[in-house]
Amino acid sequence: MRLASDTRTKLVRTALRSMHRTSFENVGVAQITEKARIPKGSFYYWFPSKEALGAEVIDAFAETGHKLRAQLLVADGRAPLQRLRDYFDHVIGLLESQDFETGCLLGAMSLEMAGRSELMRERLSQAFERWQGTLRDVLFEAASQNALPHDLDPSDAAAFILNAWEGALLRMKAEPSPQPLHVFMRSIFEQYLRCSES
Amino acid sequence: MRLASDTRTKLVRTALRSMHRTSFENVGVAQITEKARIPKGSFYYWFPSKEALGAEVIDAFAETGHKLRAQLLVADGRAPLQRLRDYFDHVIGLLESQDFETGCLLGAMSLEMAGRSELMRERLSQAFERWQGTLRDVLFEAASQNALPHDLDPSDAAAFILNAWEGALLRMKAEPSPQPLHVFMRSIFEQYLRCSES
Numbered sequence: 001m002r003l004a005s006d007t008r009t010k011l012v013r014t015a016l017r018s019m020h021r022t023s024f025e026n027v028g029v030a031q032i033t034e035k036a037r038i039p040k041g042s043f044y045y046w047f048p049s050k051e052a053l054g055a056e057v058i059d060a061f062a063e064t065g066h067k068l069r070a071q072l073l074v075a076d077g078r079a080p081l082q083r084l085r086d087y088f089d090h091v092i093g094l095l096e097s098q099d100f101e102t103g104c105l106l107g108a109m110s111l112e113m114a115g116r117s118e119l120m121r122e123r124l125s126q127a128f129e130r131w132q133g134t135l136r137d138v139l140f141e142a143a144s145q146n147a148l149p150h151d152l153d154p155s156d157a158a159a160f161i162l163n164a165w166e167g168a169l170l171r172m173k174a175e176p177s178p179q180p181l182h183v184f185m186r187s188i189f190e191q192y193l194r195c196s197e198s
Numbered sequence: 199m200r201l202a203s204d205t206r207t208k209l210v211r212t213a214l215r216s217m218h219r220t221s222f223e224n225v226g227v228a229q230i231t232e233k234a235r236i237p238k239g240s241f242y243y244w245f246p247s248k249e250a251l252g253a254e255v256i257d258a259f260a261e262t263g264h265k266l267r268a269q270l271l272v273a274d275g276r277a278p279l280q281r282l283r284d285y286f287d288h289v290i291g292l293l294e295s296q297d298f299e300t301g302c303l304l305g306a307m308s309l310e311m312a313g314r315s316e317l318m319r320e321r322l323s324q325a326f327e328r329w330q331g332t333l334r335d336v337l338f339e340a341a342s343q344n345a346l347p348h349d350l351d352p353s354d355a356a357a358f359i360l361n362a363w364e365g366a367l368l369r370m371k372a373e374p375s376p377q378p379l380h381v382f383m384r385s386i387f388e389q390y391l392r393c394s395e396s
């Protein structure tokens with residue numbers, strides 16, 4: 001039972017690493033089983049389809065991000081917007097350690113697969129909503145401390161910040177350069193959230 | 199000569215339509231030549247590789263967008279920020295007419311191919327830079343009329359707005375819903391550019 005579960009997890013992790021580096025379509029079942037050192041024929045014992053594996057890859061990536069946010073955004077005495085800033089700075093540090101060559105698997109999968117797989121699209125939508133919920137909580141906390149512009153809706157802001165972050169990561173890949181991430185930080189914190197004025 | 203040029207254009211247009219609907223990798227050379235009603239064997243007479251075709255698909259998509267912006271953002275008596283708002287509203291209308299199922303080919307290609315094809319990445323980078331330049335011109339015009347917040351840098355704003363737009367389109371695909379586009383409009387014009395205060 002333990003071994004069985006290990007095999008499944010290994011397939012998801014191997015697929016995640018490969019798909020994050022390239023794309024869903026670029027990575028074949030044979031490539032995944034070979035890298036995971038699992039007989040190719042056994043793949044369909046674990047997953048009904050490559051699409052089903054893709055859905056679990058999305059869940060696994062989302063779960064890692066959620067744990068990181070739970071850890072970095074927890075109320076610990078720092079002001080809510082300071083925690084938000086520290087969280088994005090931390091992720092920029094992670095991206096830097098990967099030479100700005102990776103990015104967000106959720107974003108890449110959205111543009112590649114959301115229009116073609118309802119199963120994968122639903123998982124992407126759920127992952128974004130959960131992420132957005134975490135940001136929303138921090139922004140409502142900031143609003144309750146009068147640390148947000150009075151006319152800013154925290155729910156709107158959570159969606160906007162998440163989507164703008166995805167856009168910054170997209171542009172980072174096209175350049176390739178961390179510049180879009182720095183523009184994001186200045187634009188969100190100094191202009192949009194008007195931190196210096198709060 | 200005319201026929202020859204027509205064939206090449208036909209291949210680019212056919213590839214653009216198919217790749218815009220799915221992805222670069224999803225569309226094979228055989229599929230493109232079949233749809234364009236051109237013998238498969240002649241493809242490599244026109245393009246040294248599928249990657250070279252991909253680069254021209256990017257250029258063709260970028261050129262269409264550039265012409266649209268030249269037309270919609272031209273100084274015609276409307277205030278610069280009004281032109282900017284009208285431009286995004288117009289594109290949202292176009293996306294609506296396609297049931298919010300398409301999006302931006304430049305964004306999709308960036309996440310799918312920028313890390314794997316230097317040729318395509320360069321074209322994507324150039325296309326974004328040209329687009330950003332058009333937005334920058336409008337924002338500098340607004341700044342010269344004191345229509346921007348005094349501490350907003352028009353160059354930063356052009357990059358941020360373009361990238362945030364790409365992020366909104368990405369999220370639109372994941373939902374699928376126009377909601378991220380409406381959040382973008384409110385967040386950019388009312389909060390970030392503070393249009394109501396200008």
